Amino acid sequence: MQAELEHRVATARERLDEVRREVARVYIGSSSPTDHMLVALLARGHVLLEGVPGVAKTTLAKAFAEALGVTVRRIQFTPDLLPADITGTYVLSPRDGTFSFRRGPIFANLVLADEINRAPPKTQAALLEAMQEQQVTVEGDGFALPAPFIVVATQNPIDLEGTYPLPEAQIDRFLIHLAMGYPKREHEIAMLRAHQATPVAAAAVLDEKTVATMQAVVQEIHVEDDLYDYAVGLTDHTRSDQRVLLGASPRATLGLIQAAKSLAVMRGRTFVTPDDLRELAIPVLAHRLILRDDVTGDHAIREDVVRTALGRISYRKAVRPV
Numbered sequence: 162m163q164a165e166l167e168h169r170v171a172t173a174r175e176r177l178d179e180v181r182r183e184v185a186r187v188y189i190g191s192s193s194p195t196d197h198m199l200v201a202l203l204a205r206g207h208v209l210l211e212g213v214p215g216v217a218k219t220t221l222a223k224a225f226a227e228a229l230g231v232t233v234r235r236i237q238f239t240p241d242l243l244p245a246d247i248t249g250t251y252v253l254s255p256r257d258g259t260f261s262f263r264r265g266p267i268f269a270n271l272v273l274a275d276e277i278n279r280a281p282p283k284t285q286a287a288l289l290e291a292m293q294e295q296q297v298t299v300e301g302d303g304f305a306l307p308a309p310f311i312v313v314a315t316q317n318p319i320d321l322e323g324t325y326p327l328p329e330a331q332i333d334r335f336l337i338h339l340a341m342g343y344p345k346r347e348h349e350i351a352m353l354r355a356h357q358a359t360p361v362a363a364a365a366v367l368d369e370k371t372v373a374t375m376q377a378v379v380q381e382i383h384v385e386d387d388l389y390d391y392a393v394g395l396t397d398h399t400r401s402d403q404r405v406l407l408g409a410s411p412r413a414t415l416g417l418i419q420a421a422k423s424l425a426v427m428r429g430r431t432f433v434t435p436d437d438l439r440e441l442a443i444p445v446l447a448h449r450l451i452l453r454d455d456v457t458g459d460h461a462i463r464e465d466v467v468r469t470a471l472g473r474i475s476y477r478k479a480v481r482p483v
Contacts, residue, residue: 163431166378166381166431167431169378169381170378170382170426170429170430170431171429173374173375173378173426174426174427174428174429176366176367176371176375177199177375177426177427179228179366179367180195180199180225180228180229180366180367181195181196181199183224183227183228183363183364183366184221184224184225184228184363186224186361186363187220187223187224187227187361187362187363188217188220188221188224188225189217189344189348189351189352189355190217190221190344190345190348190352191344191345191348194210194221194339194341195221195225196427197337197339197441197444198221198225198313198337198339199423199427200336200337200420200423200424200427200441201311201336201337201420201423202229202309202311202372202376202423203375203376203379203422203423203426203427204336204376204379204416204419204420204422204423205309205310205311205376205419206311206335206336206337206416206419206420207292207311207312207313207314207334207335207336207337208311208312208313208314208335208336208337208338208339209277209314209315209316209332209335209337209338209339209448210222210313210314210315210316210339210341211315211316211317211318211338211339211340211341211460212315212317212318212340212341212342213317213318213319214317216341216342216343216344217341217344217352218315218341219273219275219315221341222273222313222315223235223273224362224363225271225313225363226271226273226313227362227363227364227365228363228364228365228366228367229270229271229365229367229372230365230366230367230368230369231269231270231271231309231367231368231369231372232269232270232271232307232369233269233270233271233272233273234266234267234268234269234271234272234273235266235272235273235275236266236267236272236273236274236275237275237276238274238275238276238277238278238279238280238284238285239276239279239280240279240280240281242280242281242284243284244283244284244286244287245265245299246265246266246284247265247266247267247284247287247288248265248267248287248291248297248299249262249263249264249265249267249268249297249299249304250262250263250265250299251263251299251300262299262302262304264304265297267287267288267291267297267306268304268306268307269307269310270307270308270309270310270311270369270372271310271311271312271313272310272311272312272313273313273314273315274288274312274313274314274315275314275315276315276316276317277314277315277316277327278316278317278324278325278326278327279324279325280325281325282325282328285325285327285328285331286328286331288312288331288334289330289331289334291306291310291312292312292331292334292335293334295308295310307369308369308373309369309372309373309376312335314335318340318459318460329407329449329451332448332449333410333412333413333449335448336416336419336420336445337420337444337445338444338445338447338448338460339444340460375426378426379419379422379423379426380422381431382422382425382426382430382431382432382433383431383432383433384418384421384422384432384433385432385433385478387476387477387478388418388421388433388435388438388476389418390477391435391438391474391476391477392414392417392418392421392438393414394470394474395409395417395438395442395446395467395470395471395474396408396409396410396411396413396414396417396446396470398469398470398473398474399446399450399466399467399470402466402469402470403453404452404453404456404462404466405450405451405452405453405466406451406452406453406454407450407451408450409446409449409450410449413445413446413449416445417438417441417442417445417446418433418438420441420445421433421437421438421441422437424437424440424441425437435476439471442467442470442471443464443467443468446467447460447463447464447466447467448460448463450463450466450467
């Protein structure tokens with residue numbers, strides 16, 4: 162059984178490396194965002210990309226979708242967007258006088274929610290059920306979404322005029338938050354060279370069945386009980402930090418474990434290590450924290466809260482009787 166799992170993990174790692182190479186042909190920059198998006202995909206989570214305009218958030222998301230070889234829909238969020246524009250609605254057929262359900266763009270394996278904070282809260286809320294339960298409810302009828310299902314949302318942290326901040330309940334649905342800054346000098350030069358040539362597109366190297374198979378492998382990754390204790394210690398410390406009003410939720414702790422298991426697969430391992438938890442603590446936990454009103458700052462303060470937890474909570478392997 163162990164040998165079979167090791168083989169499946171090695172196969173998954175090879176396929177994931179193919180995705181990384183394809184995305185790198187289109188998105189010129191650090192491989193870290195791609196790796197974190199793959200972690201979210203394997204963990205059945207969602208990704209929030211945050212950065213100023215022009216840092217290739219949408220380019221990265223589109224290249225990622227193309228490499229997966231799954232169905233993709235892009236939703237441009239605007240102030241006049243309605244919930245039915247996302248989920249779909251019942252329409253009347255003039256011929257026979259009956260109503261039939263017309264599916265919205267949410268019915269795809271990967272949904273790119275561009276500038277998600279530009280839509281009003283009522284429309285943003287249309288994503289809540291989809292992101293948590295992988296279904297939508299319209300007029301009392303439930304409709305299952307395709308599997309795999311992942312939402313990749315983008316938002317601009319600077320131009321806030323006419324935007325609607327995401328409520329805490331929705332932010333908590335995003336497994337990974339990636340703050341995308343300006344590229345390094347060498348990456349920007351390489352980008353300029355690439356744009357003088359014919360634009361390239363990422364080739365599809367996976368499909369729905371392959372993604373589902375890799376997600377199933379993640380569920381078999383071993384996690385020591387000591388690591389569960391370590392994960393709870395990290396999230397619990399964020400709840401007692403003086404700068405924080407509301408710390409990381411139990412959903413965040415569960416997400417950290419799932420993300421760590423996904424990272425183990427990407428590294429070719431059948432087990433999780435403390436370093437997996439440490440590496441993912443900031444992108445999984447920081448965006449979920451709600452700071453006190455008297456604390457001035459932004460996401461950098463939230464990241465510092467998590468770094469403080471990492472510095473003060475140490476991993477201790479329990480001594481077990483022989």
